[in-house]
Amino acid sequence: MDIRVMTLTAAALLVSQSGWAQVANGDFEQWNGNEPAGWSVIDSGVTLSPVSAPVMQGGLAAQVTVNTGTQGNTDLLQTVHVEQGQTYPFTVSLYHTEGHVKARLVVDGYQGYSNPLQTNQWQTISYTYIATTTKDIQVGLRFYDESGFDGSEVVYVDHFQPTDTSEPPAPACIDTIATLTLVTDQYASETSWSLANVGGAVLFEGGGYANETTNTREMCLADGDYTFTINDSYGDGLCCSAGNGSFVLAADGQTLASGGQFQHSQAFPFTLGDTETPPPPSDVDEYYQSAAGKTGFALKTALYNIINHHSSRGYSAIWDLVKVADLDHYYENDGSVLDMYSEQPASSDAVNFTKVTDQCGQYSGEGDCYNREHSFPKSWFGGQVEPMNSDGHHIFATDGYVNAKRSNWPFGEVGSATYTSGNGSKLGMAESGLGYTGTVFEPLDAFKGDFARAYFYMATRYENEIASWEGNTTNADAVLDGTNTTVFEPWMLNMLKRWHQNDPVSQKEIDRNQAVFEFQGNRNPFIDHPEFVGAIWGN
Incomplete structure (x- = not known):
């Protein structure tokens, strides 16, 4: 079985004067919500999100959740340019969690497989491609179910090479940078979080952290209303039965959410931008105008x-x-x-x-x-x-x-x-x-x-x-x-x-x-x- 994915934004590739193919955002450091920049195909059978642990290179990796056993619905791809006669060594690092899904490297066709039984550690699959003509090719991954697949499994992906390390940095944030500092307890795998906008769409999320580590995440947020939610799958929070975990979400010197002692979940609504509370009305009755004339439980x-x-x-x-x-x-x-x-x-x-x-x-x-x-x-x-x-x-x-x-x-x-x-x-x-x-x-x-x-x-x-x-x-x-x-x-x-x-x-x-x-x-x-x-x- 193979797996495909739904369409993202622009594809792409950077080509050096020597004709060296470059995988855009191969280290998965740039994201637009849950879409990694540069990856033009993300089929509907997989969902992606950025994570800060585990990572192979840089500060982020891609968490790929495989949600189907239907072949041809789990591709994660982008297009790169190759030139005739050039040799291109493609590699990618993968981290399997359960061992019931394997990945296959795509380089102008389907190449080598990962070892799904090698779980909870990074492994690399590679393929050396020799271009016989000058053209655009697709590179990326396709995921296949294995015996024991229960309909959903996570694989982490990072360090897809070759990546243009001279790629200009992501545009500076012109809005507000909110920084999450998350200290995990002894059961970090139970911890996850999300940040959603006023419509409930999840813009950022994280999980898969290592035990007793300090993790930071910066998020560029426009003015508006948001909700930060911290989760613990076991139900005992981050503190203090199994370590002194904690979290702080802050922006512009103001704490937006913080804590560590909760049960399964704790949500923190907050507003960025003009958060100044309006002064009380000169006549407080204006505040209660919609209740005028009512009595009893009405x-x-x-x-x-x-x-x-x-x-x-x-x-x-x-x-x-x-x-x-x-x-x-x-x-x-x-x-x-x-x-x-x-x-x-x-x-x-x-x-x-x-x-x-x-x-x-x-x-x-x-x-x-x-x-x-x-x-x-x-x-x-x-x-x-x-x-x-x-x-x-x-x-x-x-x-x-x-x-x-x-x-x-x-x-x-x-x-x-x-x-x-x-x-x-x-x-x-x-x-x-x-x-x-x-x-x-x-x-x-x-x-x-x-x-x-x-x-x-x-x-x-x-x-x-x-x-x-x-x-x-x-x-x-x-x-x-x-x-x-x-x-x-x-x-x-x-x-x-x-x-x-x-x-x-x-x-x-x-x-x-x-x-x-x-x-x-x-x-x-x-x-x-x-x-x-x-x-x-x-x-």
Whole structure:
């Protein structure tokens, strides 16, 4: 069986004065999306993508995925010029992964085969061609299935010779260069990534890396909206059970995506170009104009449609948010980190954190450092899943030790405390009459409304998926009712409405809402319009 391929762009060849045939882009360093420049035939039975590992020469190789056992549908070819009487030594390097597909060198006809049983290492096939006439010929590869072929197999191709090493460099990027730095763990074969445009077309992707290596990839991107997705086939991310892997995608000094701890996949939408968030409307009602006149769950859905397209900046970027949004300009007014788990609104704080300097880190006791608290615990929505994992409207700077005590327990009102923080926040058994029996965490009265409005935001922003979160953990089940309308169990809803009523919106919340809006591009409606709570869920 042989294999063909679909058409690319221009073919080509560079001919020296001596008549030396040159394979264009034989080292597969130039790509237009998933099409290697210079290769004029890529049949539909194979798909190609650039990879930075494994490589034989230079920085990139071609990953060829053979998707058919139909002969004549797997060619990867280009046209070169040869001159009568000249001798041309053609060679190509191949890297087989499973051993159920072999490659055949094409040089004006079909020549030698690769050894498919020689897997996970580079091998070379070659053919010396003597031109009997001056003409254009096709050179490249055709792929053949072998016993055991299951319908899809990867072969890496690199260093197709002879290549014109004097070929001018690819045009300079006139747009934005985004650089991905990927550090693999001990199971690099599980890791892959892609970068897609707003229409979902994959422009760049990578995989097939070596274990515990640092890999970089530069991508030239025009202004627009993109999504970077990191994948781990096993489901344990890059860190930290099998090594300290990580990834950072950056452009113009700004981190667009970063991390290492995820499960099967993590997506990071971002925008290049004019990303400046528009100033808030002079009348905030303009922002909510499409929700005007609505009540009940129709109002909630209208608000969802307004706020559901925020820009996910990634969890690492939350450090940048909290050093702006979570500073004390309201109580001591000293610019220290305002931690709602240790702040003393009516007296001097016993704990003071300096932004950045006191980021966690390790902590063994209260006051050691501050970290990023998911007030709506991440285990409830499935772990480190975007955009929930980096949504600034429910993530606050908090004392790392107290945050660990809170863990993923529900907020509630404590009857018998087992732990009390320095500012009086408590962990313990729920008080009788709450409507819930179990361990709960109770923040100060001065901040209960802040947390309630964060929860109403989560119920609205994630209306499209929150109904499925109830079964993720026991505590999620205790709080969520499995619907995308009411969202909360009766005891929780009643308590949140009471907290919202008794602790009205403060200037701190108003300022923070604006800071998060400037950070990610959406607002918390229940801070701008506290009356929306009653209009949706009743008073």
